[in-house]
Every structure is written in structure tokens, then in C-alpha cells.
Amino acid sequence: MKVESGLPFETIEEALVGARERITSLIFPRGGMEGEALLSVIRREWRSGIEDGGLERIGAIDGSSNSDYLTLGQVIFVTSASLFMRDSEPVVARKYQIGVMDDFHYRDRVASCRETMEVKMALRSLDLRPEIVLMDGSFLAMASRGLWATPYGWKVPHHMRRILMAVESSLGVGLTGGLISITHQIDTARRLEELVRSLLEEEKGTPPDKDEIRRAVAFVERYESLLSLNRLLSQGERVLIAIAKRSGSRSYFNHRLPDMELVRRYTGQEPGYLAPKVLELRFPDYSGIGRGYRITLTYARLERGTNPLRIEIVGEVSDQRLEEILGSLAGFSVKGYPYHLRRVHELTKVGRDLMMHLAKNLMMPEISGRERLGE
Amino acid sequence: MLGRIAPNSTPIQAEMIAYSGMVPKVGDYVVIDSDESQLLGMISGVVRGALELERGDLLQANYYDTILKVVGSPSDWLKATIRMVGVLSNGELVGLPRAPPPTGALVRRAPADLLRGIFAPPHGREGIRLGRLLTRDDVVVHLDPDELISRHLAVLAVTGGGKSNSVAVILEEIARMGGVAILFDVHSEYTGMSLDCPHCQVETVDPVLDPNTLTLEELGNLLRVSYDNAPKQFIYLKAAYRSARELLIRERLSEYLDRADIDAERDDMLAGMQAVIQLSLSRDREEDRYLLNFPSNDRGSIESLLAKIDFVRSKYGRVLKPAAGELVDHLNYGKLVIVDLGQLDSDLTDVVVGKTLYTILMRAKLRRIGRGYDDFPVPVLAVLEEAHALIPSTERTYTSSAAASIAKEGRKFGVGLCLVSQRPKRLNSDVLSQMVNKIILRVVEPDDQAYVRRATEFLSEEMTSYLPSLNVGEAVVVGPMVRIPALVKVRLFAGKRGGESLRAYDMWREGLRRRLSASPDEYYDSIGG
Numbered sequence: 001m002k003v004e005s006g007l008p009f010e011t012i013e014e015a016l017v018g019a020r021e022r023i024t025s026l027i028f029p030r031g032g033m034e035g036e037a038l039l040s041v042i043r044r045e046w047r048s049g050i051e052d053g054g055l056e057r058i059g060a061i062d063g064s065s066n067s068d069y070l071t072l073g074q075v076i077f078v079t080s081a082s083l084f085m086r087d088s089e090p091v092v093a094r095k096y097q098i099g100v101m102d103d104f105h106y107r108d109r110v111a112s113c114r115e116t117m118e119v120k121m122a123l124r125s126l127d128l129r130p131e132i133v134l135m136d137g138s139f140l141a142m143a144s145r146g147l148w149a150t151p152y153g154w155k156v157p158h159h160m161r162r163i164l165m166a167v168e169s170s171l172g173v174g175l176t177g178g179l180i181s182i183t184h185q186i187d188t189a190r191r192l193e194e195l196v197r198s199l200l201e202e203e204k205g206t207p208p209d210k211d212e213i214r215r216a217v218a219f220v221e222r223y224e225s226l227l228s229l230n231r232l233l234s235q236g237e238r239v240l241i242a243i244a245k246r247s248g249s250r251s252y253f254n255h256r257l258p259d260m261e262l263v264r265r266y267t268g269q270e271p272g273y274l275a276p277k278v279l280e281l282r283f284p285d286y287s288g289i290g291r292g293y294r295i296t297l298t299y300a301r302l303e304r305g306t307n308p309l310r311i312e313i314v315g316e317v318s319d320q321r322l323e324e325i326l327g328s329l330a331g332f333s334v335k336g337y338p339y340h341l342r343r344v345h346e347l348t349k350v351g352r353d354l355m356m357h358l359a360k361n362l363m364m365p366e367i368s369g370r371e372r373l374g375e
Numbered sequence: 376m377l378g379r380i381a382p383n384s385t386p387i388q389a390e391m392i393a394y395s396g397m398v399p400k401v402g403d404y405v406v407i408d409s410d411e412s413q414l415l416g417m418i419s420g421v422v423r424g425a426l427e428l429e430r431g432d433l434l435q436a437n438y439y440d441t442i443l444k445v446v447g448s449p450s451d452w453l454k455a456t457i458r459m460v461g462v463l464s465n466g467e468l469v470g471l472p473r474a475p476p477p478t479g480a481l482v483r484r485a486p487a488d489l490l491r492g493i494f495a496p497p498h499g500r501e502g503i504r505l506g507r508l509l510t511r512d513d514v515v516v517h518l519d520p521d522e523l524i525s526r527h528l529a530v531l532a533v534t535g536g537g538k539s540n541s542v543a544v545i546l547e548e549i550a551r552m553g554g555v556a557i558l559f560d561v562h563s564e565y566t567g568m569s570l571d572c573p574h575c576q577v578e579t580v581d582p583v584l585d586p587n588t589l590t591l592e593e594l595g596n597l598l599r600v601s602y603d604n605a606p607k608q609f610i611y612l613k614a615a616y617r618s619a620r621e622l623l624i625r626e627r628l629s630e631y632l633d634r635a636d637i638d639a640e641r642d643d644m645l646a647g648m649q650a651v652i653q654l655s656l657s658r659d660r661e662e663d664r665y666l667l668n669f670p671s672n673d674r675g676s677i678e679s680l681l682a683k684i685d686f687v688r689s690k691y692g693r694v695l696k697p698a699a700g701e702l703v704d705h706l707n708y709g710k711l712v713i714v715d716l717g718q719l720d721s722d723l724t725d726v727v728v729g730k731t732l733y734t735i736l737m738r739a740k741l742r743r744i745g746r747g748y749d750d751f752p753v754p755v756l757a758v759l760e761e762a763h764a765l766i767p768s769t770e771r772t773y774t775s776s777a778a779a780s781i782a783k784e785g786r787k788f789g790v791g792l793c794l795v796s797q798r799p800k801r802l803n804s805d806v807l808s809q810m811v812n813k814i815i816l817r818v819v820e821p822d823d824q825a826y827v828r829r830a831t832e833f834l835s836e837e838m839t840s841y842l843p844s845l846n847v848g849e850a851v852v853v854g855p856m857v858r859i860p861a862l863v864k865v866r867l868f869a870g871k872r873g874g875e876s877l878r879a880y881d882m883w884r885e886g887l888r889r890r891l892s893a894s895p896d897e898y899y900d901s902i903g904g
Contacts, residue, residue, distance in 0.1 A: 089447060090446055334433070335432060335433075339442055339446075343427065343445065346426070
């Protein structure tokens, strides 16, 4: 390394030499009391083997979204939610929502729209009286994601609570009904923006600036999602199950490595699951939803040699019910993942080809600036 | 309705996405609604899948079980490749498409009436009724005899693929129309063949060669003496040939045969050549203009030549018969001549077939230009069984020269050639490439498939891959003798044909039954005590 100017000019190898040992020790911790103690805890909690379950009427819900940034500063987005259920015949349902929004925090807002649709589709699926309903992801994460998804963060201005109530009553429809996100629906979104503008002006006495209106609109969009989730959880006890293939959660072992990684490393190859742990799901304070839910959490390997899954079941379930659920999931799993979820994922996927197809149909060949770069 | 055209079609080929529940079949014909007309296409490949099962990592059938348990029946899809074969106007074929069909164009199964019209005999006359479309047994396929004779034909398949039956069907139809054909039957497969038609005639002839009609080149081939491999012997052969021919003309040949003490027909020119050479080598020879003059160091070459002539005469004595006439003298209208070559070795077979082919071409030529042979029956089809042995890719035989001449010139003079082979790769490629019409039955060997594909314009790689799975008698038929390429189930030959597949079990059982029913004495008598 030449240091003529007094400033370094490192190569990546030089940087690696200094950090290699610390990095490898973090990624692959060796022995030590911490390692052995951890191992014994994991082994104590791990239950080997999964017996067959008898559940047949299994529903699965998934959603997908995609968006394209327009050169006009607007975003076109497509979200979808689908249902697949195995009854005497397979039952399938799919709903798309296509819309345009301004580019203010658009990724989080599109995700919020997708989540709302998924939750509403799950709500509708309960009418079909499934024995269990599988959803992709985590209820705990869905409820707590608000920290990033609303531009207010945890600090919600006091006046927003009044605005929320006013919005709900003036839209004339319950926010948790239907299959699409009401606040993202094109006509309602326009009305919502006007409504928020007038309420803010009334509240402050001066016309609000554009960003303030956008923040309030994004907050209401998120609110719709949480309100719907609350309704779903209240109706889906011991039926609703969220399954995650990847998770960074540490809530089970409270270790520096994610729970899923620990299970993957230290539970061998055979099917099995961790003793269930009951956690409390609480909505963020700003949502005004005071009710909490108990969530039964476990990690399970459904098939030999496959990666474990994080499994959350709404409500507190008995060991017998848990075994029944896990046995049924294992019976329908392909490569260690319940096939119902795989199938519904295929049904709902909103890929690039669909976006290109949409762009062509809307006569927008230049949907983003990237095409100019030949990407 | 079968489906709709997918993007990226060309004027030659398109892909079709099938409607749910529709299963297009390879070889079937479809009509495509194009911009201002309709296109006729043939399905050359079909791919089928199931959306739920399309994952590369599902390497155990158990996964399929699980998935099918969840989804019930899988979501089938079918994609077919369509090869364009023509543009339709008022139900008639009017050339090849110049523009691709539009994406999304509707694809329908071609109506049977349309196909019947296309495969009907040309110009309202009779045609060669070959069989029925493989995918439509209500459509009879006729071949155009004019195009078959003038553009020649190759029939290619593995042993047992249905070549001989196809050839028999074609020959029967030709004879039924009053046509003329000669079949060179290398394995005596067709001996005893009869045709199921009142005016048809079949004559099986033993191969005979009149040595007096052999050219110097033909003699050289028979003796394996050419200017290239034995120049000295060839020079003396030429001299002896001239002497013997002159002696024959001057009716003095018998005198030389007597002097040489050779037992032969009085006008046998080959024996005469032997006599000339033998007398030339004699120690007490007299001065004679008909004998060979040579320096003493050439004596060995001439003695070798003499030995070869003697060997050929004794080996082929049955076949070499002076004044026996030509095989082509047997040809006539409504008649099939079968030349039974089963007992000849390859050298003599080559000379017999090559000479006969040359003779046919020469007579047809002379007839055409009005210089004799007015009653020589034309057009005539010459069929060569085991063509890869007679016209090999590795060496130039006399037959391959003759076949090449017919392939090039036969069209003008009404001589058609039909090559039949189970090893196309071993066939001379120049000659095969001029067999514009092809009937390709089951071909298994990959090299042969690749070779057939190279030599056949229409045959796509995908269609070639179906050749091994064709059943006996199922054939791809291409060339101008059919208006569009076709997958045909060749009909069974109605007459009687020798050489059907060996029925070993039946023959053994019959033999055993006879042995057991015979009295012990008879049995011991039969085995010599």
C-alpha cells in the first residue's frame, strides 16, 4: 500500500487480511461455553420426527407486487393476491390491483397495498371454512413493519388520529372490506388526498404543504393494512398460519445469530421442530389498535435435508394441534415447503414480463429511463 | 379449433399454443387464417408440459404424487411446431407463403375434403395409391407417376421397416397403370411375387450376360482389370478383345477355339479372347495378325490375364451365355421384371446391374432420337434393392456410374430410378441427392438419420427425431410426387410377395410335428440309418 499523500489506497486483499479472523469467527463460531450452552439449548428444544397429520382442507394465500418508476415522477404499480385451496376440487382465486401513485416512499406504499390485499383475501378465505390457512411471511413482522412503512415512524402527530376517524366515516365504506386496498384505489385515492388536505388545513388553519399531505395519505394507506390485519387475526385463531422461508428474527433463542440459522446449523438433517413458544403480537402505538394477540412460534424441518421454516400460528395451540398441523404440512410438502404455498405463489406472481405486457397495453413503451440504457 | 399462432413466426415455420384439451398430432395438417389468405401447415413437433410439475429439482416421482394430490389434475399445456407447406386459395394450393402468419392467428385442423383434393391423383388420372395419412385414415395418398419417374425415388428404412412392402405397392400400382418396371432383387426376396390385377404380369428372370455384348469396360470390371490398376494387362485385354470381335465378325472364331482346344460355344467371344491369348503364349506360335505381339518381359502379365479369363469363364459359366439376349428384352407394358440376383457374387451383380441400367438408358435414348428401338417400352422404372451395396459411398462401381447417368439424364428419356436401402449413409451421396422423391420409413441409426436429413430438404431436425419411433409401414413421404410432405401409413401389398419375414417359431413347430409323426423307421431312414 502506497501512502505518499498520507491517505491510504487499499486493495480488498489488504482490507481482508486485517478482518479475516474476526469475520470468520462471527460467521462460524467455534466451541466455547457460549457455543456448547447454545447447542444444548437447541437440542433440548428440538423434537425429532413429524408424524402424519390429517388435515385436508388447506388454503394458501400469497400476494405479489411490482412497480415501475415513470419518468413523470409517478409510479405505476400492480399488486395481486391469490388463494389456492384444496377441497374436493381445487379452488383458486386471484385479484389484481393496478394503480398509479406519486413517487413518495412508493416502495413501502406498494408493499402496504399488497399486504392489505393478502390480508383481505385471507379474510375471505375463512368463509370457505378451511381447516388451516397458510400465508407467506410473518404476522409479527406484518404488524411491526409500520416503523418503516409510515413516514411518521413511531411519532404520530396527535391530529392524525382524528383524521383517521374522519377519513373512515367520510369514505363511506369500511376500510377492511372488499378484496383490494381501498386507499390505493385510483378514485378513492384522489378523494382521500382532497379530504386529507382539507382536514389538515382545518386542523392547522393554514394550507398544508404537499409533503405533509403525502405523509398523511401514506399513513392512512398503512392504517388500512393494519386494521385489516387486526380483523383477520381476530377471526383466525388456531387456523391462520404464517410460514417464512427466510427470517432474521431472534425472538426464539435471543442469540446474535437468527433463530432460523441456528436451527439450520444445529438440528441435523432429519424432520423435526422446536418446542412451541408463545409470543405476544402488538400493533404499533400509532395505529390506535390496542388489542394484542398470542402467536405460537416454532421452527420446523418438514422434510429430510431441507431448510427449516419459521411457523407462526395465531393463538395458543396445544401440542396435539401443533403436531396435527405440522404433520399435515409435511404430508403436502415438496422440497420441504408446503406445496399449497408454492402453487399460490405461482398463481399470484407479478413478474417483469407482466409489467412489460402492461406497459405495452397502456402504450407506454418507455416505462422508465432504464430502457434507454438497453437494460 | 386447435390453437393460435405464438409470436416469432416465419414464412417457413410457426409455433402454435393449443387450446386447453386439444392435442395436436405430429404429421397432421392445419389451416391457419393468415392476413388475406389461408396457409396450410403440417405439425412437425409437439411439446407438452404441466405448469405445476415444471421444476428442475423434482427428481423423485414422490414429489409429483404430492403435487398431484394437492392440485388434482395438472394444468396441461401444449405447444406445436408447424411447418408451412403452402398457401391456399379457394381450396387449392398456390405456392409457398411469403409472409409469416400473424401472431394470434387461429389454427384449425385441415378439413378432410381439402386433404383428399390435395392427395388425389393428378389431373384427374390414376395415381399410385400408396396408403392413407397416418393421422387421417379417411384420406388416401396418391403419388404422381410422372414426378416419380422423372425425379426418381429413394426408399429408406431399417430392415423390417416396411421397405419391401412399399416397393411392392408402388410396383403393383405401376403395373396396374400399364407401366414398366424392372427390379434388381439382390436377396431373392421377390421371387414368386404375383400382382393382384388381371392385366399385370410378373416375370422373374435369371441373370444372364451375353459376353458378346459386353463392352471392354464391362469386361474389365468383370475381370477386375482396368487401366488404373493393371495397365499392361488392360492393354493386352484390349488387343485380345479387338481380335476376338473381328474373328467373330469374320466367323473365324471357332477355328481359333479349336486350335486352342477350348470347349465353348462357337460364338463365345470371351472364350475367343481366351483362345487368342492362349495361342499367343504358345511356344510354337505362327505369325498371325490376330495374335498378340509382346516383349518377353510382358509374358507374366499376359499369363495373369489368361488366368483371370479362365477363372471368370469357369466361375460365371452359368451366367455368361452367348446369344442369350439382354435382360431388358423382357420389359413390356403392364409388366414387372424381377431379376433374381440372389446367387451372384457382388462383382457379377455389379456388372449385371450396371450393364442393364446402361442398356435401358441407351435404348431409351435411341428411341427418343428416332434411331431404333421404337418398341422399347418407356417410361420405365428401375428399382435397386440393397442400393448401398451396389452404389456405395466408398468406391466407384460400374452400377454407380450407370445409376449416376440415369439420375442425371433419365428424366429426358423416360427412365426412372428407385434406390432402396437400409443404410443411407453408405449410399453414394451424389446419386442419393438426385433421388428427389423419398419415402422414409423407420430409421434408427443416428448417422443414417442425420444423413437422411441432410439429403431431404423438408425434414426438420424434430421430424428426423421421430423416424426411430415410426411403426412398420409408417413413412415420411416427401418430394414432387406428393404435392405436400406427408406422414403416410403405407397400405399392405395386396398381391403375393416372396421373402416375407421369417416365421421361425411356426417353421420349427411344423418341422417337429412332422418328425414326431413319422415312424421311427422313416426317421432313421431320413437320417441315413
